[in-house]
Amino acid sequence: MSTLTIFSSVPARAAEATPVAPSRPIPAVLGADLEVPVKGGRLVGYANLDYAASAPCLEPVSAAVTAALPAYSSVHRGAGYASQLTTARYEQARHTVRAFVGARPDDAVIFTRNTTDATNLLARCLPAGTTTVVFDTEHHASLLPWPKSVRLAPPAFPGEAVRAADEALAGIDGPKLLVVTAASNVTGELWPIAALAHVAHRHGARILVDAAQLVPHRRLNLTALDLDYVAFSGHKLYAPFGAGALVGRRDWLAEGEPYLKGGGAVRFVGDDTEWHDDPEPRHEAGTPNVLGAIALAAACDALTATGWTALVREEERLIARLRSGLASIEGVRELSLWGDDHPRVGIVSFTVDGYSAREVAEVLSSEYGIGVRDGKFCAHPFVRHLLGEPERRSSAGESGANGGRSGRDHKHAGGCEDGTASAVRASIGIGSTQEHVDRLVEAVRDLVNR
Numbered sequence: 001m002s003t004l005t006i007f008s009s010v011p012a013r014a015a016e017a018t019p020v021a022p023s024r025p026i027p028a029v030l031g032a033d034l035e036v037p038v039k040g041g042r043l044v045g046y047a048n049l050d051y052a053a054s055a056p057c058l059e060p061v062s063a064a065v066t067a068a069l070p071a072y073s074s075v076h077r078g079a080g081y082a083s084q085l086t087t088a089r090y091e092q093a094r095h096t097v098r099a100f101v102g103a104r105p106d107d108a109v110i111f112t113r114n115t116t117d118a119t120n121l122l123a124r125c126l127p128a129g130t131t132t133v134v135f136d137t138e139h140h141a142s143l144l145p146w147p148k149s150v151r152l153a154p155p156a157f158p159g160e161a162v163r164a165a166d167e168a169l170a171g172i173d174g175p176k177l178l179v180v181t182a183a184s185n186v187t188g189e190l191w192p193i194a195a196l197a198h199v200a201h202r203h204g205a206r207i208l209v210d211a212a213q214l215v216p217h218r219r220l221n222l223t224a225l226d227l228d229y230v231a232f233s234g235h236k237l238y239a240p241f242g243a244g245a246l247v248g249r250r251d252w253l254a255e256g257e258p259y260l261k262g263g264g265a266v267r268f269v270g271d272d273t274e275w276h277d278d279p280e281p282r283h284e285a286g287t288p289n290v291l292g293a294i295a296l297a298a299a300c301d302a303l304t305a306t307g308w309t310a311l312v313r314e315e316e317r318l319i320a321r322l323r324s325g326l327a328s329i330e331g332v333r334e335l336s337l338w339g340d341d342h343p344r345v346g347i348v349s350f351t352v353d354g355y356s357a358r359e360v361a362e363v364l365s366s367e368y369g370i371g372v373r374d375g376k377f378c379a380h381p382f383v384r385h386l387l388g389e390p391e392r393r394s395s396a397g398e399s400g401a402n403g404g405r406s407g408r409d410h411k412h413a414g415g416c417e418d419g420t421a422s423a424v425r426a427s428i429g430i431g432s433t434q435e436h437v438d439r440l441v442e443a444v445r446d447l448v449n450r
């Protein structure tokens with residue numbers, strides 16, 4: 001297998017499969033001029049470096065939602081003109097999403113709330129007895145939903161991921177599913193999804209790719225990569241209106257228990273209930289999130305119209321600057337599974353000697369107007385591995401992470417943290433600027449020199 005095939009999430013043949021759209025200027029995001037208070041009462045321009053959690057809204061997305069609102073009406077149910085128009089917009093959004101991920105014409109596109117909802121939906125539709133193979137490096141959304149799973153240790157290099165999946169799948173009888181994230185939400189590193197899809201199919205397994213962190217940064221072509229399912233979230237794709245999607249093969253979805261039971265999912269209700277066997281209505285009972293779907297489609301259209309070359313070039317310039325800036329500061333360590341040179345999207349996680357991640361994030365916010373994420377990013381086993389912590393460590397009452405001075409690593413209700421040592425994550429995307437990146441690097445340098 002060539003190096004290119006292993007490392008590239010979108011191989012050359014994927015790029016060839018879709019005609020290249022004419023490129024337009026990179027669109028603006030809402031909130032680019034947001035000012036926030038810092039210590040002393042001053043206002044500074046907000047440096048949003050937390051795109052991997054939720055990205056800001058693209059202007060064309062906001063415009064599409066605003067344009068759809070005056071005619072907003074019921075979907076799939078009304079005879080009125082506004083209902084028909086809204087239904088047409090909702091179904092058009094489905095086509096746009098299908099094209100955006102390069103899906104096969106007969107793939108299902110089910111609108112969900114987010115990636116977590118999409119992986120859980122697929123988990124409920126697995127044929128009886130399906131074994132899922134999943135790496136410990138996954139986000140909890142892709143790690144936890146499976147009724148029966150085999151967990152694989154973080155692989156030391158990409159070829160090892162392929163080898164471990166190969167071995168695990170070979171040892172499983174019955175239906176099997178390999179689940180893998182295309183781009184890590186912790187390190188940004190790209191996974192060899194083409195090679196993993198190949199291995200999965202060789203063993204009669206299917207593959208689900210968690211594309212939550214890939215689709216905001218790179219083109220994905222499900223058909224060319226021969227993937228069975230992909231899942232992603234609108235709020236990470238500049239469309240924060242509460243929709244995500246599960247796209248992929250229809251048969252399991254057509255047979256799985258309807259995700260929600262209610263209006264829209266049924267063809268006939270009487271002594272016997274007849275459920276739709278079309279996956280979309282079957283799993284989208286109730287009034288769907290039309291505006292979320294329209295927003296998601298508008299984001300897909302805006303990124304496609306801009307063209308990936310321009311987007312990737314700008315992101316790579318900024319992320320290289322950020323990484324080399326952080327690397328120049330003594331006591332700062334970037335988290336990485338596969339080394340400095342492995343291709344990645346615009347995400348960098350790091351630790352700072354002598355400070356807990358929470359302390360760093362708080363100083364960045366309160367003194368410099370910078371927003372980053374700190375914690376384990378809902379990928380506890382992976383971050384524990386990267387931090388060199390023993391597995392299955394108790395979460396109770398531990399503090400002083402990374403030699404933190406105050407030992408105030410956080411734990412908050414509804415969050416995703418376990419109160420143990422953690423990391424800081426900076427992530428970028430459309431609207432990120434060189435000034436934001438430089439401000440972060442200089443702030444961390446100042447902190448270390450205090």
Ligand SMILES: Cc1ncc(COP(=O)(O)O)c(C=O)c1O
Nearest residue numbers: 114115116139141185212213233
């Ligand atoms: C790789 C990955 N998968 C899944 C998720 C879950 O996404 P959501 O919270 O939108 O369901 C995230 C969110 O951070 C993620 O980064």
